[in-house]
Amino acid sequence: MSQLEFEHVSYQYPGEDFDIIDDLSFSVEPGSFHCIIGVSGCGKSTIFRMTNGLLQPKSGTIRVGGEPIGAQKHYCGYMPQKDLLFPWRTIGENLALPLEIMGGLSKAERRERIDDALADVGLEGCRDKMPDELSGGMRQRAAFARTMLTGSDLLLLDEPFSALDFLTRISMQEWLLGQWEKHKKTILFITHDVEEAVFLSGSVLAVTSTPIHILTEVPVPAAYPRTRECLTHPDMVALREDLIDVLRKQVRP
Numbered sequence: 475m476s477q478l479e480f481e482h483v484s485y486q487y488p489g490e491d492f493d494i495i496d497d498l499s500f501s502v503e504p505g506s507f508h509c510i511i512g513v514s515g516c517g518k519s520t521i522f523r524m525t526n527g528l529l530q531p532k533s534g535t536i537r538v539g540g541e542p543i544g545a546q547k548h549y550c551g552y553m554p555q556k557d558l559l560f561p562w563r564t565i566g567e568n569l570a571l572p573l574e575i576m577g578g579l580s581k582a583e584r585r586e587r588i589d590d591a592l593a594d595v596g597l598e599g600c601r602d603k604m605p606d607e608l609s610g611g612m613r614q615r616a617a618f619a620r621t622m623l624t625g626s627d628l629l630l631l632d633e634p635f636s637a638l639d640f641l642t643r644i645s646m647q648e649w650l651l652g653q654w655e656k657h658k659k660t661i662l663f664i665t666h667d668v669e670e671a672v673f674l675s676g677s678v679l680a681v682t683s684t685p686i687h688i689l690t691e692v693p694v695p696a697a698y699p700r701t702r703e704c705l706t707h708p709d710m711v712a713l714r715e716d717l718i719d720v721l722r723k724q725v726r727p
């Protein structure tokens with residue numbers, strides 16, 4: 475059974491006269507890692523906003539674990555493109571949010587889960603710090619820990635590393651693959667960075683035309699676990715250049 479399935483899904487923003495998502499069908503398997511690439515404004519984040527229920531499709535069905543999402547709660551963890559952490563809450567209070575929303579845990583149990591999650595992302599001792607006391611990479615890891623605390627098997631990560639400097643970004647990519655291999659989640663990851671998409675994905679989902687009618691699935695010829703060395707393999711270099719070409723054709727001069 476697919477982890478996530480879009481079946482003939484369309485979406486039109488109020489005030490627009492066209493469907494930005496136009497009869498889109500695709501599915502992803504449990505435990506897979508896919509990056510979604512496509513030019514700015516093509517509707518990638520819209521796909522996530524429909525998946526997490528923030529936007530209602532105009533038509534079509536979205537299923538998670540085989541069930542329509544309308545009948546489900548807490549079925550995905552979502553890391554938005556910006557505004558990751560509430561600046562007025564400590565790191566611990568930020569991480570408490572999904573647990574507070576789900577309910578059913580005592581304060582002591584919440585604290586234990588939060589401490590475990592912080593240790594898992596290498597942020598022991600940061601519980602009482604404010605977000606602006608952390609570096610960009612540390613804030614991303616805290617936001618990822620919060621996403622993991624939703625307990626969902628499906629994680630939607632919208633350009634999580636785009637604001638990071640190059641060296642932090644590549645170490646975060648390696649770190650994320652490690653987390654994915656350890657926790658066996660299904661990850662959808664939006665990025666503009668084609669090399670990042672190739673390094674992380676089992677197969678890349680490329681937006682090859684707009685409005686989005688299909689996501690073109692492009693397999694990545696490298697096994698997991700991966701190191702950055704795989705990026706120098708001629709097949710991987712060729713794939714990266716092909717994908718850059720595909721995206722370039724979408725950008726109007």
Ligand SMILES: Nc1ncnc2c1ncn2[C@@H]1O[C@H](COP(=O)(O)OP(=O)(O)OP(=O)(O)O)[C@@H](O)[C@H]1O
Nearest residue numbers: 487488494512513514515516517518519520521555
């Ligand atoms: N609330 C809204 N009302 C009307 N149009 C919107 C709204 N939100 C987004 N759009 C438009 O829908 C299109 C798709 O937006 P979306 O955020 O999904 O793009 P994206 O592919 O994620 O872009 P980027 O790569 O820049 O993040 C854009 O052209 C945007 O201007």
Ligand SMILES: [Mg+2]
Nearest residue numbers: 518519555632
């Ligand atoms: Mg976006």
